[in-house]
Amino acid sequence: MFGWCGRLLQIDLTKRTGFEQSLSPEFCRMFIGGRGMAGCFLKRHVTRAWDDYLMPLLLFTGPLVNTASPTSGRMCIMSRSPLTGTVGDSSVGGSFGTSLKKAGWDGLIITGRSDCLCGIEITDSHWVIRDADHLKGAMTDMVHEECESKGSVLCVGPAAENGVRFSSIMVDRHFAAGRNGLGLVCAGKNLKYITVKGSENTPVHNKTELKAAREQIYRLAAASPVLMGEAGISNRGTGALYDLMDSRCMMPTENFQRTRFSDAARMNAHAYQKKFRPKKDGCKGCHILCKKRGANGEVIPEFETMSHFSALLVNTDIDSIIQANRICNSMGMDTISAAATLACFSEITGNRLTPDRIISLLEDIGLSKGEGRELGKGSAAFADDTGCNSASMSVKAQEIPAYDPRGAYGMALAYAISTRGGALSSQGIPYQP
Ligand code: SF4
Known part of the structure; x- marks a missing residue:
């Protein structure tokens, strides 16, 4: 079979057993891609509660992962x-999807619940479950530091262990499976981390044609000012969208009370460029490299984080946005839902949050302390509990990202019909020329 490994690994954490399952070429073609395959395996369990021990956590790759295809180093996580x-x-x-494919697996299905905190370590066809009680409450950076010699690392932080509904799963330190609270599903299984290392190439049907297609994609990408231009995504990160979204009245400001931010010109990607002199970083095998790291190692936030921690909260302190991004990543929380929940809290309490208050509330959410305990349920539940439902800007209880549908009406339809609620499809940003 070309493109796929033709097998997946299923691990039951309750029994600490696992087995290999073959995937037929017909199945792979019918559900092509990680999201399709994961969806097929989720379908039979979809009536279970998220914390039912039989509810699977699914990690699936597509046929282009671990090939020369551009921007293919990604993976779908679903539950x-x-x-x-x-x-x-x-x-x-990051590199987890590529490493999983290199290890010879198209996907990983995790069911059950371990009786103590544990980690799964995969090296090619071999896998082992290890006790990880010593990592209880550990920040994601610490887990990565301890585990990265074993390959690509995926883990959850204290937010997931403390029940935060918008907990994320962090991959290779800086890459987040942020939305939907999938970190909480992982923690519900008492699973702290997974590592994977592999050494296999994925077979390709026609290497010459794939190479020719790749060259075409490189050529088209090079001609795109949005992708590769001086102020485009490759040079400035996804923050390159900041001015565009503001000028199109798509920048949610003050908890969606306005669609433009008067301080946008000093909070845009250019401001980060001047302050941090970022370098390029990105997913395995990508030539666009949209992630950015400052000269001193600062992780420069993605556009949605930049926007929500500035315009949505009416905050003009760039250092606090860098810090908020770092805290969310270390504690394992979705930056979009975290910022939007704070904006909801700000509207309900009638107090604009200072940069220091933003940081202390984020820490309290991650540790489930004080006001953070209630905010960790997400804005919809928080607003509901306080009788102010309209202050939660969410769809299906998920906070809306930094693309205000009043500047692009189609986005409203996308949020309304998306299975994920207030989120874009996994296909990416809604650029409209
Ligand atoms: S463009 Fe960015 S998100 Fe997409 S594959 Fe490249 S580095 Fe990853």
Whole structure:
């Protein structure tokens, strides 16, 4: 079989057993791609509660992963969402998907619940479950530090262990499967981390044609000012969209009370460029490299994080946005839902949040302390509990990202009909020329 490995690994954490399952070429073609395959395996369990021990956590790759195809180093993680109650899926970058394919697996299905905190370590066809009690409450950075010699690392932080409904799963330190609270599904299985290392190439039907197609994609990408231009995504990160979204009245400001941010010109990607002199970083095998790291190692936030921690909260302190992004990643929380929940809290309490208050509330959410305990349920539940439902800007209880549908009406339809609620499809940003 070309493109696929033709097998997946299923692990039951309750029994600490696992087995290999073959995938037929017909099945792979019918459900082509990680999201399709994961969806097929989720379908038979979809009436279970998210924390039912039989509810699977699904990690699936597509046929282009671990090939020379550009921007293919991604993976779909899916389960039932603790935040929305519907199908929750997130596309994550880094190198985990590529490493899983290299290890000879198209997908990983994890069921059951371990009786103590544990980790799964996969090296090619071999896998082992290890006790991980010593990592209880550990920040994601610490887990990566301890485990990265074993390959690509995926893990959850204290937010997931403390029941935060918008907990994320962090991959290779800086890549987040952020939306839908999938970190909480992982923690519900008492699973702290997974590592994977592999050494196989994925067979390709026609290497010459794939190479020719890749050259065409490189040529088209090079001609795109949005992707490869001086102020485009490759040079400035997804923050390159900041001015565009503001000028199109798509920048949610002050908890969606306005669609333009008067301070946008000093909070845009250019401001980060001047302050941090970022370098390019990105997913395995990508030539666009849209992720950015500052000269001193600062992780420069993605557009949606930049936008929500500035315009949505009316915050003009760039250092606090860098810090908020770092706290969310270390504790394993979705930056979009975290910022939007704070914006909802700000509207309900009638107090604009100072940069220091934003940081302390984020820490409290991650540790489930004080006001953070209630905010960790997400904005919809928080607003509901306080009798102010309209202050939660969410769809299917998931907070809307930084693309205000009043500037692009089609987005409203996308949010309304998406299985994931207030989220884009996993296909990416809604650029409209
Ligand atoms: S463009 Fe960015 S998100 Fe997409 S594959 Fe490349 S580095 Fe990853």
